[in-house]
Amino acid sequence: MFSVNRRRGCWAGISAVMLILMIAGCGGRSETAQVTAVPVKAVKVIQQDIQLTNEYAGQVQAKNEVKIQARVSGNIAEKLIDGGDIVTAGQPLFRIDSIQYESNLLSAQAQLAQAEANWENARIDSERYQSLLKAAAIPEQRLTTQKATERQQEAVVASYRALVRKAQDDVNSTLIVSPVNGRADVNAVAVGTYVQAGSTTLVTVSDLDPVFVEFNMSENEYLTLRQVAQNDVASSGWGENVTITLSNGAVYPLSGKVTQADRGLANNSGTLTLKAAFANPEGILIPGMFARVKIPGVPIKAAVLVPQRAVQQILDKSLVMVVNADNQAEPRPVILGEKAGSYYLVREGLTVNDTVVVEGLTKVREGAALAVTVVTPAELALAINP
Structure with a gap:
C-alpha cells in the first residue's frame, strides 16, 4: 500500500514539474515574439527645387481631315488605292466613267x-x-x-x-485626286458604286504629320500657367515643351507645343479646350488615339517630398509611418499637396530629417520595433519627373 502511494506521489511530482516547464517555455516564446523587430525598407524624406507637371487626358486628331467627294456624278470605273494607303497631294484615287x-x-x-x-x-x-x-x-x-x-x-x-x-x-x-498628304481610311467606295456630285464621300484622307492632341483644362489652371510663363524670363511662352504618354505607358519621343485655344470656356464644364501640335514623321500617332498630356507647371523652391507608396489613406486622413530615434514605428499625419512623379509634395508633417517606411507597412503597428533597411530612391525606381 505504501509502495503504490509512493509511486503515485512521484508521478504527480513529475507532472507538476513538466507543467511548470511548459508554462515557462510558453512565456519565454511570448517574450521573444514581443521583442522581435519587424523588417522594413525605408527612405529618407528629400527636399529640393521642383517644377510641378500638369496632366490632362487627351486625344490625337488629324490636323487636316478631308472628306473627298466627286465634282461629277457617275459610276466608279477604277479604284486606284486601297484602304489605309498613304497618299500624297495630287495622287489619283478614283476614276469615274467618263x-x-x-x-x-x-x-x-x-x-x-x-x-x-x-x-x-x-x-x-x-x-x-x-x-x-x-x-x-x-x-x-x-x-x-x-x-x-x-x-x-x-x-x-x-x-x-x-x-x-x-x-x-x-x-x-472624272479623275479624283487627293488634295492633301495623309492616310486614306478603310471605308473607300468600291468599283461600280454610283456617286452623286457633292454628296457622296468617296474616302476620307487625314494629314498625319503634324497631328493635334486635344485636351481640356480648368480656368484656374489656364491662368496659373499663363502667370508662370510671364514670370519666367527664359520662357518663350506658355504651353511649351508639352509631352504625351501613350496608352501602353510609352512616352512619345518628340515634344509639342500648344498652338490653338478655344475662343472661350465651355458653358457646361467651365473648361478650356486646347490643341497641342506634335510632329509625327514616323506615323506613330493616329487619330482617335488616347494620350496623357503633360505640361510643365509651377516651380516650387525647397519642396519636401515623400514617396507615394509611403502614404496610407485612412478615411480623410493621410498618414506615413516614420522611423523614430529608437527604431520604432511612429505614425505621423501629413498634409499633402500635388503629385510630382512618384512623390507627393508634403505641405505639413515631415521634414528632411525624417525617414519613412515604404515597404512592409502591412506588418507594422504603432510602437513596433523595426529592423530598418534604408534604401535609395533609385533602388525603388522613384522619380520626381518620370
Whole structure:
C-alpha cells in the first residue's frame, strides 16, 4: 500500500514539474515574439527645387481631315488605292466613267467651231461693207447693222467657249485626286458604286504629320500657367515643351507645343479646350488615339517630398509611418499637396530629417520595433519627373 502511494506521489511530482516547464517555455516564446523587430525598407524624406507637371487626358486628331467627294456624278470605273494607303497631294484615287462627259465635250467643241465660223463670216462681211460705204455703194445703216451682227456672233463664240471649258473640266473631274498628304481610311467606295456630285464621300484622307492632341483644362489652371510663363524670363511662352504618354505607358519621343485655344470656356464644364501640335514623321500617332498630356507647371523652391507608396489613406486622413530615434514605428499625419512623379509634395508633417517606411507597412503597428533597411530612391525606381 505504501509502495503504490509512493509511486503515485512521484508521478504527480513529475507532472507538476513538466507543467511548470511548459508554462515557462510558453512565456519565454511570448517574450521573444514581443521583442522581435519587424523588417522594413525605408527612405529618407528629400527636399529640393521642383517644377510641378500638369496632366490632362487627351486625344490625337488629324490636323487636316478631308472628306473627298466627286465634282461629277457617275459610276466608279477604277479604284486606284486601297484602304489605309498613304497618299500624297495630287495622287489619283478614283476614276469615274467618263464616256458621257467626253461626248459632251465633243458636242461643245463642235458647236464652238460652228460659232467661230459664223463669227468669221460676219467679220468678213463687216470689212466688205466698210469698203462699200467708202465708195458710197451702201447706206451707213447697212454697215451699222452688220457690225451688230458681228458682235452677236462674237458673243455666241464666247458662250460656246465657256461650254467647252465646262465640258473639259467635267472630263478632268472624272479623275479624283487627293488634295492633301495623309492616310486614306478603310471605308473607300468600291468599283461600280454610283456617286452623286457633292454628296457622296468617296474616302476620307487625314494629314498625319503634324497631328493635334486635344485636351481640356480648368480656368484656374489656364491662368496659373499663363502667370508662370510671364514670370519666367527664359520662357518663350506658355504651353511649351508639352509631352504625351501613350496608352501602353510609352512616352512619345518628340515634344509639342500648344498652338490653338478655344475662343472661350465651355458653358457646361467651365473648361478650356486646347490643341497641342506634335510632329509625327514616323506615323506613330493616329487619330482617335488616347494620350496623357503633360505640361510643365509651377516651380516650387525647397519642396519636401515623400514617396507615394509611403502614404496610407485612412478615411480623410493621410498618414506615413516614420522611423523614430529608437527604431520604432511612429505614425505621423501629413498634409499633402500635388503629385510630382512618384512623390507627393508634403505641405505639413515631415521634414528632411525624417525617414519613412515604404515597404512592409502591412506588418507594422504603432510602437513596433523595426529592423530598418534604408534604401535609395533609385533602388525603388522613384522619380520626381518620370
